[in-house]
Amino acid sequence: MTSEPMSGAEIIIKALVDQGVEVVFGYPGGAVLPIYDALFKQNQLRHILVRHEQGAVHAAEGYARSTGKVGVVLVTSGPGATNAVTGLTDALMDSVPVVCLTGQVPTHLIGNDAFQECDTTGITRPCTKHNYLVKDKTRLAKTLHEAFYVARSGRPGPVVVDIPKDIQFAECPYVGPSNVKHKTYRPQVKGDRRKIEQAVELISKARRPVIYGGGGIINSGPKASKLFTRFVKMTGAPTTLTLMGLGALPASDERFLGMVGMHGTYEANLAMHDCDVMICVAARFDDRVTGRLDAFAPHAKKIHIDIDPTSINKNVAVDIGIVGDVASVLEEMIGIWKTEKKSVDKKAVAAWWKKIDRWRARNCLKFKTDDKLIKPQQAIKRLYELTRDRDVFISTEVGQHQMWAAQHFRFEKPNRWMTSGGLGTMGYGLPAAIGVQLAHPDALVVDIAGEASVMMNIQELGTAVQYRLPVKLFIINNEYMGMVRQWQELLHGGRYSESYSAALPDFVKLAESFGATGLRATKPDELDDVIKTMIETDGMVIADIAVDPKENCFPMIPSGAAHNEILLGPEDEAEKPVSEDGMVLV
Amino acid sequence: MSDIERHTIAVLVDNEPGVLARVIGLFSGRGYNIESLTVSAVSKDEAVSRITIVTTGTPMIIEQIKAQLDRLVPVHNVHDLTIEGAHIEREVALVKVVANGPERRESLRIADIFGATVSDTTIESFVFSLTGKPEKINSFIELMRSLGKTEIARSGVVGIARGAKAL
Numbered sequence: 014m015t016s017e018p019m020s021g022a023e024i025i026i027k028a029l030v031d032q033g034v035e036v037v038f039g040y041p042g043g044a045v046l047p048i049y050d051a052l053f054k055q056n057q058l059r060h061i062l063v064r065h066e067q068g069a070v071h072a073a074e075g076y077a078r079s080t081g082k083v084g085v086v087l088v089t090s091g092p093g094a095t096n097a098v099t100g101l102t103d104a105l106m107d108s109v110p111v112v113c114l115t116g117q118v119p120t121h122l123i124g125n126d127a128f129q130e131c132d133t134t135g136i137t138r139p140c141t142k143h144n145y146l147v148k149d150k151t152r153l154a155k156t157l158h159e160a161f162y163v164a165r166s167g168r169p170g171p172v173v174v175d176i177p178k179d180i181q182f183a184e185c186p187y188v189g190p191s192n193v194k195h196k197t198y199r200p201q202v203k204g205d206r207r208k209i210e211q212a213v214e215l216i217s218k219a220r221r222p223v224i225y226g227g228g229g230i231i232n233s234g235p236k237a238s239k240l241f242t243r244f245v246k247m248t249g250a251p252t253t254l255t256l257m258g259l260g261a262l263p264a265s266d267e268r269f270l271g272m273v274g275m276h277g278t279y280e281a282n283l284a285m286h287d288c289d290v291m292i293c294v295a296a297r298f299d300d301r302v303t304g305r306l307d308a309f310a311p312h313a314k315k316i317h318i319d320i321d322p323t324s325i326n327k328n329v330a331v332d333i334g335i336v337g338d339v340a341s342v343l344e345e346m347i348g349i350w351k352t353e354k355k356s357v358d359k360k361a362v363a364a365w366w367k368k369i370d371r372w373r374a375r376n377c378l379k380f381k382t383d384d385k386l387i388k389p390q391q392a393i394k395r396l397y398e399l400t401r402d403r404d405v406f407i408s409t410e411v412g413q414h415q416m417w418a419a420q421h422f423r424f425e426k427p428n429r430w431m432t433s434g435g436l437g438t439m440g441y442g443l444p445a446a447i448g449v450q451l452a453h454p455d456a457l458v459v460d461i462a463g464e465a466s467v468m469m470n471i472q473e474l475g476t477a478v479q480y481r482l483p484v485k486l487f488i489i490n491n492e493y494m495g496m497v498r499q500w501q502e503l504l505h506g507g508r509y510s511e512s513y514s515a516a517l518p519d520f521v522k523l524a525e526s527f528g529a530t531g532l533r534a535t536k537p538d539e540l541d542d543v544i545k546t547m548i549e550t551d552g553m554v555i556a557d558i559a560v561d562p563k564e565n566c567f568p569m570i571p572s573g574a575a576h577n578e579i580l581l582g583p584e585d586e587a588e589k590p591v592s593e594d595g596m597v598l599v
Numbered sequence: 600m601s602d603i604e605r606h607t608i609a610v611l612v613d614n615e616p617g618v619l620a621r622v623i624g625l626f627s628g629r630g631y632n633i634e635s636l637t638v639s640a641v642s643k644d645e646a647v648s649r650i651t652i653v654t655t656g657t658p659m660i661i662e663q664i665k666a667q668l669d670r671l672v673p674v675h676n677v678h679d680l681t682i683e684g685a686h687i688e689r690e691v692a693l694v695k696v697v698a699n700g701p702e703r704r705e706s707l708r709i710a711d712i713f714g715a716t717v718s719d720t721t722i723e724s725f726v727f728s729l730t731g732k733p734e735k736i737n738s739f740i741e742l743m744r745s746l747g748k749t750e751i752a753r754s755g756v757v758g759i760a761r762g763a764k765a766l
Contacts, residue, residue, distance in 0.1 A: 134617060135617075135620070138617065138620060138621060138624055139624055139628050142672070143671075143672040144617075146616070146617075163672055196613065196675075197613060197672065197673060197674060197675050198672045321670065322666040322669065322670065323663060323666040323667050323670055325666075326659055326662055326663070327663055330659065
């Protein structure tokens with residue numbers, strides 16, 4: 014079905030509306046003026062003006078991760094596009110569906126080093142799932158629909174559509190989304206039945222099973238988390254989640270061992286090390302999870318379910334690799350388990366649980382409180398405890414506070430936890446929280462931040478205030494780039510090379526200067542009041558929590574070490590120095 | 600397990616701008632080897648191109664390379680000619696040899712043995728053109744190098760499966 018000719022800019026608006034888009038995060042500029050003019054003349058799309066294009070992409074990511082919809086970004090050519098690159102890479106690493114429209118100089122100027130020209134498709138090729146340069150006006154609508162299809166299908170990811178300015182003016186009939194079928198891109202959704210049967214058989218014979226779930230469960234949608242929870246209950250297997258997978262299984266489930274990996278729990282990591290069957294569900298054996306590869310789960314047969322064939326056998330060779338959507342595969346596994354009346358070796362699994370309970374009894378996340386100083390873990394724990402009765406959405410920046418948040422904030426539902434896992438982008442949390450708040454206007458949205466990270470995109474305070482978004486910025490302020498400092502202590506003789514936060518702003522005054530509310534806690538007995546006031550105060554709030562500057566994040570598996578070489582606290586550190594091979598790893 | 604293998608992979612792609620850059624960027628970005636790479640449109644309407652890549656790696660890396668290629672959006676399909684049954688590989692070389700006297704006569708004699716044709720000649724040089732398996736071309740070039748100053752242009756490998764089955 015084609016319509017009357019419309020301008021390219023109008024086609025863009027119509028295509029976005031037809032794709033169900035409600036919010037666009039963007040920043041205007043010369044090469045997107047026709048699109049901004051078309052935005053001005055309509056009221057179906059809401060445009061959120063960010064303060065930096067990186068913030069636009071992170072906000073779109075927060076929006077996408079908390080809703081399951083595609084996040085949309087609109088930026089200009091040249092610096093608009095290059096500023097978006099970090100966000101796009103972040104979305105690629107964490108498989109977040111984002112469509113980013115970039116303006117481009119008119120087609121006849123491409124390649125001439127025109128003002129604000131850059132090779133956007135060239136620059137973004139390795140940091141997007143796919144990208145397009147639209148040089149033919151008749152392909153504009155089709156390309157936009159394709160971009161949404163590619164962004165949300167299979168393993169989701171960011172897609173860039175680069176649109177020269179003359180194409181935005183050119184008139185052409187519109188093509189609707191139903192008329193667009195992709196020629197080549199058809200990700201496999203259904204898993205191989207034979208392999209699924211083999212996997213069920215292997216699980217039923219396991220004596221020490223472990224389920225290891227990842228962010229793909231969240232990406233697949235709420236149904237996948239429900240099925241995953243059912244699968245965990247059905248097998249009774251101890252279950253751990255990656256940083257990106259938190260919320261896929263309710264944290265209150267007794268089978269949940271806590272997070273796995275470098276700063277995961279003692280019980281989760283030792284269970285991964287000692288298991289005889291590992292069921293990896295939509296995770297990707299990241300180096301932060303596996304630790305030293307040749308000592309990773311040495312006794313385990315491994316099953317891996319993933320929608321992306323490249324994830325299977327990439328870092329860890331597995332025994333059964335099932336390519337497919339996790340919801341579809343889990344549904345089949347549960348079906349087979351039931352019809353064949355499978356059951357685990359109950360006696361062996363009970364003995365396995367006994368062993369795990371001994372590890373659990375170490376209480377690896379314990380920390381010592383202090384009369385004078387707020388402990389960072391304590392701040393996050395209290396935030397969790399004082400917000401338990403609400404549906405809370407948490408975003409984070411990157412560093413120690415992020416790991417403490419992952420350890421001490423417990424998620425009962427998927428899509429409540431927004432963090433930069435793969436790329437580890439400092440400055441992610443505040444714009445992501447803005448995106449989350451737009452999608453969930455009445456929810457409590459908190460960015461658990463570090464004072465150093467948040468400075469990287471602090472300008473987005475302006476965005477939050479402009480749109481009256483009641484985002485709560487909860488700064489764990491230790492006046493250090495804490496994770497850098499922790500590594501310098503571990504690996505570089507405690508020489509704190511450039512890892513301290515000097516000349517910090519007064520965050521209370523900073524909040525006030527933006528028209529937000531600023532709060533501060535410096536002593537343990539002030540903490541609860543500040544948290545409560547933060548929650549009860551309307552609008553954007555910054556809570557600056559001055560914490561013990563020297564606290565380090567444990568447990569920790571140093572780089573190059575195996576899961577069973579986990580350090581539980583500073584006293585372990587001295588006994589187990591990091592190997593030379595480990596030093597070179599990041 | 601970690602033995603390095605050499606594989607010839609045929610990739611059918613949409614003939615669109617940037618598709619070759621995507622493939623090459625994948626190899627450089629992920630640290631894979633390219634021994635040779637050729638590309639040309641192959642469908643009647645020129646909408647589909649065939650890329651032939653010769654690469655080396657451990658079996659796990661080769662498996663990754665194929666999965667990574669297959670994941671690219673404009674890729675139709677990926678075929679590992681090395682493991683998918685018998686196949687033919689050919690390469691074209693243009694070899695310029697600058698030589699006089701007995702060396703010049705010897706180069707012509709060797710070219711005859713290899714079935715190379717003379718594509719250009721001057722009093723002091725030949726340009727031979729030779730088609731064959733890469734190994735054959737390697738040995739021809741080696742012999743020519745011993746006879747005089749040489750300049751080499753090679754097409755890179757193209758490959759196709761034997762038999763009636765088409766990709």
